[in-house]
Each structure stands twice: as C-alpha cells, then as structure tokens.
Amino acid sequence: MFVKICGLSEPEHVEAAVEAGADAIGLVMTASPRRVTPSRAAELAALAPPHVLTVGVFMGEPVEEVRQAAEAAGVGAVQLHGRHPHADFTALKDLGLTLVRAVAADADLRTGAFDEDLLIVDAPRAGAGEPWDWAAVRGRPSGNWLLAGGLDPGNVRQAIEAARPWGVDVSSGVEVARGVKDSDLIRSFLGAARS
Numbered sequence: 001m002f003v004k005i006c007g008l009s010e011p012e013h014v015e016a017a018v019e020a021g022a023d024a025i026g027l028v029m030t031a032s033p034r035r036v037t038p039s040r041a042a043e044l045a046a047l048a049p050p051h052v053l054t055v056g057v058f059m060g061e062p063v064e065e066v067r068q069a070a071e072a073a074g075v076g077a078v079q080l081h082g083r084h085p086h087a088d089f090t091a092l093k094d095l096g097l098t099l100v101r102a103v104a105a106d107a108d109l110r111t112g113a114f115d116e117d118l119l120i121v122d123a124p125r126a127g128a129g130e131p132w133d134w135a136a137v138r139g140r141p142s143g144n145w146l147l148a149g150g151l152d153p154g155n156v157r158q159a160i161e162a163a164r165p166w167g168v169d170v171s172s173g174v175e176v177a178r179g180v181k182d183s184d185l186i187r188s189f190l191g192a193a194r195s
C-alpha cells in the first residue's frame with residue numbers, strides 16, 4: 001500500500017512521515033492553510049531521502065507558475081488538482097518529474113488519460129477532510145491510483161476495503177487543527193493503512 005502524507009509544513013512532521021515509512025510527502029504550493037513557499041518547500045523536500053517522492057501540489061495555477069515553483073522547490077513530482085487540461089500535463093513533461101493528476105470521482109478516471117504517471121481520486125473539495133462514497137470508484141481506475149478525501153487513522157482500512165486503491169493520500173486526517181499536523185496521527189495513519 002503506497003502512502004502519501006500531504007500538506008506538510010514543519011520539519012518534524014516530514015521526519016515523522018519518513019521514519020514511519022511514508023512513500024511520498026506532499027508540499028502544498030497553492031491556496032491552502034497548508035501552503036508553503038517554494039523556498040520552504042525546498043527546505044522540507046531536502047529532508048526526505050531519495051526513495052521518498054516529494055510532491056508539489058498545485059490547483060489552477062498557470063503552467064509556467066507551476067514549472068517555476070516546482071523547479072525552485074526541487075520536488076520530484078508535480079500534482080495538478082482539479083480541472084487542469086491535458087495540455088498542462090503535456091507542457092510539464094519536459095521537466096522530467098512524476099506527473100500526478102488529482103480529480104474528483106466524476107472526472108475521467110482512466111489512469112494515464114492525461115499522460116500522467118499517477119492518478120489521485122479525491123473528494124469534490126480537495127483538502128477539506130470530507131469523507132465521500134469511496135466504494136463508488138471501486139474497479140473504475142486501474143493501475144497506480146491513490147484514494148484521497150476524508151481519510152484518517154480510524155477509517156482508512158474501511159476506505160481501502162471499499163475502493164481497493166493501489167495507495168492512499170491524506171492531509172486533514174493527520175491534523176489536530178486545520179493545517180496543523182501531528183506526528184502521532186501520521187504514525188497511526190501509516191500503521192492503519194498497512195495493517
């Protein structure tokens with residue numbers, strides 16, 4: 001089970017996620033209570049060992065802005081949330097980064113349909129911590145796709161059983177207050193997702 005912990009903004013939480021075995025960490029560089037600047041994202045990404053994928057998260061920014069922020073942060077992947085057109089993914093191909101397409105369940109759920117390397121199927125409101133009907137996407141995407149949206153240490157097993165994803169992605173569910181991560185919750189989430 002591939003596990004991504006998203007919305008990290010403090011070094012101690014990057015370290016907790018890495019030590020607990022996260023496969024990827026997300027650094028949000030779009031409007032969000034978890035937003036970090038590209039230079040802060042670079043500091044955080046530098047704490048992750050090479051086997052942990054560092055993901056810059058964007059939503060609706062012009063592709064040139066995404067390119068500049070991703071390069072400045074030195075992340076290994078770019079996650080485009082929402083209704084980015086196929087052309088945005090094509091325009092970022094030459095960066096040589098892992099491209100992640102994050103959409104709600106009513107979008108095109110064919111993995112690779114926009115030439116992305118990884119698909120995330122999320123709740124209608126990204127990063128809001130709202131559970132949704134995870135079972136509705138069971139069997140729809142295939143290949144490497146992550147389930148996101150309202151997951152937490154207490155429900156992630158149930159969500160995995162409902163949707164059968166390749167991996168999971170969490171932000172709000174490992175926070176004690178909006179935008180404030182907690183190392184114990186990060187460890188609990190990883191333990192539950194892999195149990």
Ligand SMILES: O=C(O)c1ccccc1N[C@@H]1O[C@H](COP(=O)(O)O)[C@@H](O)[C@H]1O
Nearest residue numbers: 006032126127128129148149150171172
């Ligand atoms: O985390 C955010 O604030 C965020 C903002 C804008 C776009 C995406 C964002 N995060 C993504 O949302 C889901 C996790 O949501 P939840 O809080 O666990 O319900 C995940 O895909 C994050 O990468």
